Amino acid sequence: MEFATTWDEELRSFADELCRFETTAGNEAPAQEWLYDVLEDAGFETYRWEADAGTLAEHPSFPDDPAEIETANRPSVAGVLEFGDPEAGRTLVLNGHVDVVPPGTGWNGAPFEPRWADGELTARGAADMKCGLATCVFAARHLASSAQSLDGRIVVESVAGEEEGGIGAAAAALENPYPFSRDAAIVAEPTDCRPVTATEGSLMKRLRLEGRSAHAATRWHGESVLPRFERIRRAFEDLEAERGERVGHPLYEEFPIPWPVCFGRVEAGRWASSVADELTAEVRIGVAPGETVAEVEREFEERLGGVVAEDPFLESRPPEFERFSIQFEPAEIEADEPVVRAVQSAMEATGLEPTAPQGATYGADSRHYVRAGIPTVLFGPGSIEQAHFPEESIEWEEVLTAGETLTEAARSYLAA
Incomplete structure (x- = not known):
């Protein structure tokens, strides 16, 4: 594999250093400044931008109040390499996010001190998605070192705030930071x-x-919230099952629960010796490609209304059921888009089985580019099963294969 022979050692060093930055929400700047310098030293034309909270507040994914969107000192950066006559060819974006979720418990070592063993890299962000971002950088460099008779551009983006709704990517989609248009993108998610x-959307609601x-x-003189919450939870699970049967999509048939409902946080009561008289729960509700967040929201509001109508006490004190945090609209592109065909052709060239396009039950920054009219496919090393988990790991051989494949995909896309 030519890519591995040329870049293995330097790519290892790059990924190791990148994983040492604790790039949790709001802490992306040091890593981004380091990456900006690396790109500049490697010959990329470099760009830097920060999102405007007021602009994002007008976007359906984000809260309506700009004060609830943290954008200050959260730069996104990019590097551009041009080939031949760039205006005569296509522009392809290779995108990755630099932010990571907090590491939590369950680690055998320090999450931001990378460990290498048995052909694997373990660190927070190794799979989601710093190694994917690293492959974008080195795939572009590899193509530049071997490109012949190509016209066009490769843009390598490292964006901030993906885990909080795609702050950097949304800004790039809404207000193009480059003096040229973009024809397609590959997001190197695991x-x-x-x-x-196809990526699933999600609705975040607080009950x-x-x-x-x-x-x-x-306690018989009280009115506990707990059995009432349990009735609501069961009603939502019933609706989840109904939607799984009613809302079909060919790319989601493999999933046992295609449009999951998850009560991820519940807090109730004040004191062990008192009947629980208050409860707050936060729920994430899956939205299928082809649906809107608003449509699905109405379904669950109606189901909640049905539970309330059967309980006179709830009718007298109606529950609050409001959006919070970030909403993810679903996204999908056609399987025959040129960028998808370029990825499949590259997979065949690098020894991977050129599989049919898949669907994912998570959301990604791809939705912002698709909404802006930029066809975007996800393709990258690592497994989503490692994302957000303790002892997050990735097989290094897969990282090298992804780098080779991204190189060939970019070559194929620009050559067409």
Whole structure:
């Protein structure tokens, strides 16, 4: 593999250094400044931008209040390499996000001190998605070192805030930071080196219930929120199952629950010796490609209304059910888009089985580019099963294969 022979050692060093930066939300700047310098030293024409909270507040993914969107000192950076006559060819974006989720517990070592063993790299962000970002950088460099008779551009982006709705990517999609247009993009999320053309959306809602407290010794005088919450939870799970049968999509037939509903956080009560009279729950609801967040929201609001109508106490104190945080609209492109065909052709050239496009039950920055009219496919090393997990790891051989494949995909796309 020519890519591995040329770049293995330098790519290892790059990925190791990048994983040492603790790029949790709001802390991306040091890594981005380092990467900006690396790109500049490697001969890229460099760009830097920060998102405007007011502009994002007008986007359906983000809260309406700009004060709730943290954008200050969260730069996104990019490097551009041009080939032949760039205006005569296509422009392809290779995109990755630099931010990571907090490491949490369950690690055998320090999450931001990379460990190498048995052909694997372990660190927070190794799979999601610093190694994917690294392959974008080195695929562009590899193509530049071997390109012949190509016209066009490769843009390598490192964006901030993907885990918070795609702050850097949304800004790049809404207000193009480059003096040229973009024809297509590949986002190097961990897809097990398979092309993903459809990503699921998600609705984030906060449920608040109010009951009536009483002393635990006479709890029959109170009105607990707990059984009422359980009825709502079961009603939502029933709707999840109904939607799984009713809302079909050919790329999601492999998933046991295609449009998951997850109550990820529940807090109830005030004191062990009192009837629980308040509850707050946060729920993430899956949205299928072809649906809108608003449509799915109405379905769950109606189901909640049905539970309330059967309980006079809830009718007297109606639950609050409001959006919070970030909403992810689903996204999808056609399987025959040139950028998808370029990825499949490259897979065949590098010994990977050129699989049909897949669907993913998570959201990604691809949706921002698709919404802006830029066909975007996901393809990268690593597994989503490692993302956000303790002891997050990635097989290095797969990283090298992804780098070779991204190089060939870019070559194929620009040569067409």
